[in-house]
Amino acid sequence: MDIEEFRKAGYQAIDRICDYYASLQNRPVVSQVQPGYLVDALPASPPEQAEDFDTIADDFQKLIIPACSLEGILGDLYSSSVSNPGFNWLSSPACTELEQVVMDWCAKLIGLGDHFLNRNGIGGGVIQEQTTASEACIVVCVAARARYVRENPDAKLEDLVIYTTTQTHSLGVKAGLVLGLEVRALPVKPEYEYGLRGDALRQALKEDHARGKRPFVFIGTVGTTSSGAVDNLEEIGQVLKEHPCIWLHVDSAWAGVAMACPEYREYGKLDAINKYAESYGTNFHKWGLVNFDASMLWVKSRRNLTDALDVTPEFLRTKQHDAGLVVDYRNWHLGLGRRFRSLKVWFVLRRYGVEGFRKHIREGVALNEHFASLVRASPDFELVTTPSLALSVFRLKLPSGVVLKEQETTLSALNDLNRAFHTRISAESDKIFLTQTMLNNTFCMRFAVGAQRTKREHVDQAWQLIQASARTAREDWLAKRTRA
Amino acid sequence: MDIEEFRKAGYQAIDRICDYYASLQNRPVVSQVQPGYLVDALPASPPEQAEDFDTIADDFQKLIIPACSLEGILGDLYSSSVSNPGFNWLSSPACTELEQVVMDWCAKLIGLGDHFLNRNGIGGGVIQEQTTASEACIVVCVAARARYVRENPDAKLEDLVIYTTTQTHSLGVKAGLVLGLEVRALPVKPEYEYGLRGDALRQALKEDHARGKRPFVFIGTVGTTSSGAVDNLEEIGQVLKEHPCIWLHVDSAWAGVAMACPEYREYGKLDAINKYAESYGTNFHKWGLVNFDASMLWVKSRRNLTDALDVTPEFLRTKQHDAGLVVDYRNWHLGLGRRFRSLKVWFVLRRYGVEGFRKHIREGVALNEHFASLVRASPDFELVTTPSLALSVFRLKLPSGVVLKEQETTLSALNDLNRAFHTRISAESDKIFLTQTMLNNTFCMRFAVGAQRTKREHVDQAWQLIQASARTAREDWLAKRTRA
Numbered sequence: 032m033d034i035e036e037f038r039k040a041g042y043q044a045i046d047r048i049c050d051y052y053a054s055l056q057n058r059p060v061v062s063q064v065q066p067g068y069l070v071d072a073l074p075a076s077p078p079e080q081a082e083d084f085d086t087i088a089d090d091f092q093k094l095i096i097p098a099c100s101l102e103g104i105l106g107d108l109y110s111s112s113v114s115n116p117g118f119n120w121l122s123s124p125a126c127t128e129l130e131q132v133v134m135d136w137c138a139k140l141i142g143l144g145d146h147f148l149n150r151n152g153i154g155g156g157v158i159q160e161q162t163t164a165s166e167a168c169i170v171v172c173v174a175a176r177a178r179y180v181r182e183n184p185d186a187k188l189e190d191l192v193i194y195t196t197t198q199t200h201s202l203g204v205k206a207g208l209v210l211g212l213e214v215r216a217l218p219v220k221p222e223y224e225y226g227l228r229g230d231a232l233r234q235a236l237k238e239d240h241a242r243g244k245r246p247f248v249f250i251g252t253v254g255t256t257s258s259g260a261v262d263n264l265e266e267i268g269q270v271l272k273e274h275p276c277i278w279l280h281v282d283s284a285w286a287g288v289a290m291a292c293p294e295y296r297e298y299g300k301l302d303a304i305n306k307y308a309e310s311y312g313t314n315f316h317k318w319g320l321v322n323f324d325a326s327m328l329w330v331k332s333r334r335n336l337t338d339a340l341d342v343t344p345e346f347l348r349t350k351q352h353d354a355g356l357v358v359d360y361r362n363w364h365l366g367l368g369r370r371f372r373s374l375k376v377w378f379v380l381r382r383y384g385v386e387g388f389r390k391h392i393r394e395g396v397a398l399n400e401h402f403a404s405l406v407r408a409s410p411d412f413e414l415v416t417t418p419s420l421a422l423s424v425f426r427l428k429l430p431s432g433v434v435l436k437e438q439e440t441t442l443s444a445l446n447d448l449n450r451a452f453h454t455r456i457s458a459e460s461d462k463i464f465l466t467q468t469m470l471n472n473t474f475c476m477r478f479a480v481g482a483q484r485t486k487r488e489h490v491d492q493a494w495q496l497i498q499a500s501a502r503t504a505r506e507d508w509l510a511k512r513t514r515a
Numbered sequence: 516m517d518i519e520e521f522r523k524a525g526y527q528a529i530d531r532i533c534d535y536y537a538s539l540q541n542r543p544v545v546s547q548v549q550p551g552y553l554v555d556a557l558p559a560s561p562p563e564q565a566e567d568f569d570t571i572a573d574d575f576q577k578l579i580i581p582a583c584s585l586e587g588i589l590g591d592l593y594s595s596s597v598s599n600p601g602f603n604w605l606s607s608p609a610c611t612e613l614e615q616v617v618m619d620w621c622a623k624l625i626g627l628g629d630h631f632l633n634r635n636g637i638g639g640g641v642i643q644e645q646t647t648a649s650e651a652c653i654v655v656c657v658a659a660r661a662r663y664v665r666e667n668p669d670a671k672l673e674d675l676v677i678y679t680t681t682q683t684h685s686l687g688v689k690a691g692l693v694l695g696l697e698v699r700a701l702p703v704k705p706e707y708e709y710g711l712r713g714d715a716l717r718q719a720l721k722e723d724h725a726r727g728k729r730p731f732v733f734i735g736t737v738g739t740t741s742s743g744a745v746d747n748l749e750e751i752g753q754v755l756k757e758h759p760c761i762w763l764h765v766d767s768a769w770a771g772v773a774m775a776c777p778e779y780r781e782y783g784k785l786d787a788i789n790k791y792a793e794s795y796g797t798n799f800h801k802w803g804l805v806n807f808d809a810s811m812l813w814v815k816s817r818r819n820l821t822d823a824l825d826v827t828p829e830f831l832r833t834k835q836h837d838a839g840l841v842v843d844y845r846n847w848h849l850g851l852g853r854r855f856r857s858l859k860v861w862f863v864l865r866r867y868g869v870e871g872f873r874k875h876i877r878e879g880v881a882l883n884e885h886f887a888s889l890v891r892a893s894p895d896f897e898l899v900t901t902p903s904l905a906l907s908v909f910r911l912k913l914p915s916g917v918v919l920k921e922q923e924t925t926l927s928a929l930n931d932l933n934r935a936f937h938t939r940i941s942a943e944s945d946k947i948f949l950t951q952t953m954l955n956n957t958f959c960m961r962f963a964v965g966a967q968r969t970k971r972e973h974v975d976q977a978w979q980l981i982q983a984s985a986r987t988a989r990e991d992w993l994a995k996r997t998r999a
Contacts, residue, residue: 032866034533034536034537035533037529037532037533037536038529038530038533041528041529041532041533042526042529044525044529045521045522045525045526045528045529046522048521048525049518049519049521049522049525052518052521053518069609069612069613069616070612070615070616070634073613073616075616075619075620075623075634076619076620076623077620077621077623077624077864077865077868077869077872078864078865078868078869079868079869079870080868080870080871081865081866081867081868081870081871082865082866082868084866086865087861087862087865087866128554129557131554132554132557132559135559135560136559136560136561137561139559139560139561140561150554150559165849166849169693169849173692173693173695176695177692177695180695187673188672188673188695189671189672201826204826205824205826205849208657208661208823208824208826209653209657209693209694209824209849210693210694210695211657211660211661211664211672211694211695339692340689340692340693342685342688342689342692365649365650365653365689365693365849377571378568378571380561380562381561381562381565381566381570381571382516382565382566382568382571383565384561384562384563384564384565384566385561385562385563386563386564386565387564387565388561
């Protein structure tokens with residue numbers, strides 16, 4: 032492909048993306064295809080001879096077409112035009128330095144303390160090479176383990192334990208699987224909105240120390256995936272002060288960007304994070320206007336990362352690295368090379384400004400408050416937890432007058448009804464996709480606002496669909512019980 | 516940004532990429548900036564108010580600009596227009612299925628056996644979420660460890676050992692750091708071109724088993740980064756047949772794409788890979804026309820990955836997954852979400868065809884043969900190893916009549932001269948960037964061909980620059996010795 036062919040195909044790509052965005056409103060939110068549709072539609076082997084780019088672009092339109100801010104797409108476009116392995120500063124100085132700057136911008140945007148800034152030379156932030164918070168969690172556990180073993184040379188890997196809560200994202204379990212270490216999920220209670228309290232942590236530590244186990248990292252969460260729960264990081268920080276070997280990591284993959292607005296910082300436990308956390312992670316690609324992916328990690332001490340992960344073979348040595356002048360981000364994460372991800376974050380933060388970014392977050396919270404008020408006003412539905420920022424967890428109530436069957440509890444009947452409702456709405460509408468969750472054995476549905484183009488009318492439409500599906504689902508469920 | 520603003524900014528981006536590619540020939544190959552240039556040029560905090568996109572694009576041009584196939588850029592552009600978290604099949608069926616198809620295409624292109632194809636339902640291929648072969652190596656070690664511990668429940672993590680050779684890429688050491696496991700680098704010999712022989716492996720196993728250690732994975736290489744060395748996988752496979760608990764992984768990050776040409780398959784030990792390897796990895800973003808990144812991993816048994824890595828929380832359960840109908844690639848790698856990387860590979864393979872892809876590989880090898888013939892014909896330079904595909908490793912010879920100083924050996928003098936040469940050519944020319952390497956204490960330079968736009972004239976120009984730098988470097992080096 033020569034440059035003029037690329038220009039033509041590039042304009043065409045831009046036009047098609049425009050057409051796609053213009054048509055978004057009318058597209059189904061869930062894919063309508065059956066497993067194997069694409070495997071069957073494509074040849075089993077690559078073509079022997081070269082194909083025309085028009086044909087290829089048509090197939091994209093026909094077979095692939097499947098939303099984020101348009102600024103982010105431009106960032107990715109510029110990013111992929113740059114051959115940029117990012118092994119070290121020298122191979123990609125702009126990639127390294129823009130990331131240092133942008134990570135400081137993001138830290139300031141969400142109110143992180145100065146000790147997390149790259150500018151201070153001790154702590155710092157990095158966009159993880161993995162697309163999601165899972166890598167950040169593995170990296171943190173590796174650094175925490177290395178620090179722990181340094182300080183406790185007699186510790187055996189078999190005795191180390193990663194602490195999470197039962198509400199922690201599966202990234203905790205995955206880190207355990209990857210590292211071959213035990214994971215203990217501490218139980219949380221509905222009366223504390225599924226956030227962990229200090230006492231529960233203290234009790235677990237006592238038990239584990241008594242059986243010779245060595246918890247070395249606690250993964251706290253601000254805004255769990257299931258219900259937006261927030262661990263009580265002030266209490267947890269106080270408990271961990273007595274155990275300085277245990278690393279406190281705070282995962283705020285979804286909710287972290289909300290801290291851009293000062294009014295949500297208390298809810299998000301920002302003070303405790305700044306006071307107690309060794310590391311903090313959030314994803315700007317969830318609710319932060321940046322297209323997939325931009326998973327960010329900040330640490331109080333970059334040495335903890337490089338001590339655990341530094342590998343510098345001869346062919347990657349440079350005079351700048353040897354002189355300690357530059358950051359070689361490869362030693363801050365699992366991989367070696369890296370994409371130029373800071374570019375799209377830079378584009379988004381400049382195009383929106385702090386003002387525009389906050390406006391976007393506030394709109395998400397306001398729309399969710401609107402949704403929650405609809406649920407509260409409804410005789411048929413109830414909120415399972417207090418709405419958290421832009422997320423509501425809700426369920427259908429049992430119809431009045433329902434008589435429990437033998438061996439049935441109110442909870443099991445509720446779960447049965449809500450599963451029936453969820454199956455129905457998933458099957459009958461291509462306009463809404465509600466994900467389910469289990470909160471201590473309670474089946475519930477999640478409603479989250481975050482996309483830039485979501486308006487009040489969309490929430491109202493969603494509510495209409497939910498109500499309509501609920502009516503028929505409830506009738507069918509009741510009829511089935513009567514027949515049985 | 517509305518759709519029409521995006522269209523304008525998108526056309527502008529395409530035009531600027533065209534301008535950039537048109538000017539590539541005249542740009543320095545190494546960045547000319549000093550550490551901190553960008554950190555100093557940018558504000559410390561994000562802008563409060565939104566900025567105009569023209570201003571942002573101008574800053575990209577001015578501050579960032581710094582190559583790959585143009586088809587790959589288009590693939591990435593389409594890819595980032597698609598909101599595609601890729602958590603599971605349902606959230607992104609096209610992403611999953613295109614990857615299944617394209618990985619089979621790539622497997623067939625490079626001659627991998629049918630047992631590595633997704634189509635067979637037992638083995639299969641996946642594009643790793645990490646940008647580089649490092650993740651593939653970690654994933655393989657995790658799967659190999661899980662299998663080993665399943666089969667040897669008494670094994671302690673402290674006794675497990677990852678086997679590499681001294682020539683294995685640093686990904687081996689990094690996997691050990693990440694997993695907290697011992698790594699043993701087996702020594703290789705110049706007379707076998709730095710490839711490992713079966714006897715050396717057998718000897719190491721004997722020693723380690725005698726001291727109670729448990730090697731559980733051997734990472735072999737076809738085409739090392741340093742010198743393109745190839746481990747003797749036929750002999751290694753024979754040795755490992757006696758130790759079925761040890762997993763054979765073959766890393767061919769750079770050289771794997773060359774197997775697209777049947778004439779290089781014997782050199783690349785394809786038969787032994789197909790006969791003995793549990794897993795095989797290569798990167799299409801190095802020499803395979805795909806822009807960064809596309810790091811691929813194939814396994815004989817996908818169960819070994821999912822048994823080690825499957826985490827399916829409630830909110831990610833889907834009826835297709837529960838029914839076993841679909842591949843959920845998140846359980847084949849470390850992260851949870853994934854980018855739509857198969858798109859650019861699909862574009863490249865279709866636009867080039869097998870024919871065009873082979874032509875590109877053959878041109879790289881031919882250009883390197885040309886370079887090697889220039890080195891062989893030169894009285895001043897020598898090849899350190901036999902050229903491997905598109906890579907030559909060479910060094911300056913000692914000028915005739917040089918008298919060794921006290922405590923100096925021929926090797927130390929040679930290393931000293933070559934370091935002086937390397938420092939000079941790195942400093943005085945912005946048109947060439949030679950990476951160094953150490954082969955068993957021998958300092959050498961690497962010359963690799965792989966970019967799509969490299970022509971014979973570029974190799975000749977590089978050789979002129981190398982000769983000119985060598986002349987002055989040698990004169991200075993001799994003069995300094997005389998003065999000393």
